[in-house]
Amino acid sequence: MMNTTMQAVRVTEYGGPEVLKVETFKKPAPKPNQILIRNHAAAVTAADTFLRMGTPRLGRLFLGLRRPKNPIPGTGFAGVVEAVVSEVTDYLPGDRVCGESLFGFSSYAEYLVVEQDAVITHMPELMSYDEGAVFCDGAVTSWNFIRDVANMKSDQRLMIIGASGALGTAAIQIGKEMDLHVTAVCSSANAELVTSLGADAFIDYKTTDYTKLNERFDVIYDTVGKSSFRACKAILKEQGQYVCPVLKGELFVDMFFRSQKHGKKAKFAATGTRKVVELRAMLLELMEMYRNREIRMVMDRTYAMNEVVQAHQYVDSGRKRGNIVLSMEL
Template identity: 50%
Template structure:
């Protein structure tokens, strides 16, 4: 089978598509024929091996898991003898939390992993990034910030993968939503339900006279110190981008003051907890209240172009890799692959 292989840390050139051995499922595993895999900003950071502290987990000199990728969508091609949850032909999507490996034509995962069937109203391309954007954002908004109806929520990076999901989820939970994005993305963010939009190219956010119960900095470009004056008396600042300043503020605000800074590593939460959130996300999608915003899709062979595009920092929603399988046996697997776009 074809798979993306990360040969080391560095630029997009370290990613090479090679022929590797097709995996065989164990008794408790399913073999998934992958049709789409997410490409994310976090994956781009892991490709570079920066910040360097991350190499303690990823591998000191090169990735321990050579096939990158976490989010996926595909079809169950085979199942181990002990598998009871899924059957051959099921359309499934989810996240490979520890072993990665989704940027390949086939993937083996245990049936009790972060996997479920794809909602009827989603394509493979739309399903693949759900655990990267919506699952992370529901964890930050619902679990960490404890969002409530009527609250004012500010989302920085409202046009990205996390941000587009966060705008829709915050509206679903009954909040008044303000998004921060560039001029070119204002209409798109409004179409997702944002009540107000701040154009960062024309307005300086900290100077705006408004307070928020929750500030969700999806891209880590603000800071708790910058946002503190814009938080209500018991407001909370949350961000998935952990650095020393945020770590210090988390420790300090856990003891002093009513305004809090919080961080959560969504991917290391216990799988049963993530499954509950994942199923809730799925229900919201099936109800038509949450959709994946797709920017670009690339064939597997153009993985380098996908990373170069993400590195430019202007991604709108999600980017995915798509896989062509010449001998499809499952009619349900047929879908239109978006035309790839070069960087």
């Protein structure tokens, strides 16, 4: 008899990692234009932990005022197509796929359904499910920031703060593919990692105050939001930009009051709010880079579903190197 249930992580309220519990759910059924995926791996991202905490609080207006509206967290997934309904033309049962469910969440689960025209693609033969699950986090976000938000051109100088994280490790490789000069900022524990990914220079933020360098940068990409436009202004070139994916009140003040019309600028963007068709196009371009061995995902730890609390605790530590995965196979 066909199994009609699945195991998934339920988020019961906003709070620490302990609000995540593994429970039995009804297996989802695909509707017209949807694909049912037997999920093998889900990304556990820094953004997931902010959503779990419900911070910044303004976000709760969209995510649920008292508790998350969607009971199953997670957005990055990779697995095998289990079933399609007649309208689906691009995917067949057995296809290996990965993608990002955006505000549909639900990837911390053994099964999920997504629209066939969602942010989804076939996985290259050599790509593991773990790599596929995390691909839309660091790679797509850093592609958006470096290429579209900062509009960088070859030979420009890029500083990446948080170069050893998910966004940072992808950003180094994207920067080198775009022929940028890349300076990576992280602790000395990760110096070898960022250099192996192609960084031209490395700065240990624990021993060097990079805001006092004599060098000037076209773009400072603060992936972890640990610095600020004000602190970095002195090391930006005349038209230089401080771009940051971490939502903070100070960044908004910088963007609207301290950025100069014709000079140095501070910028924030929420990649997940871009049009699905644009996100899918970015994913496809990056997959081509993966096929050409121009980008790889840096994998740190893989946790079983029943270790979801430990996975979130590790991400909360702020020390992860690259990416973390929740495996449905362990």
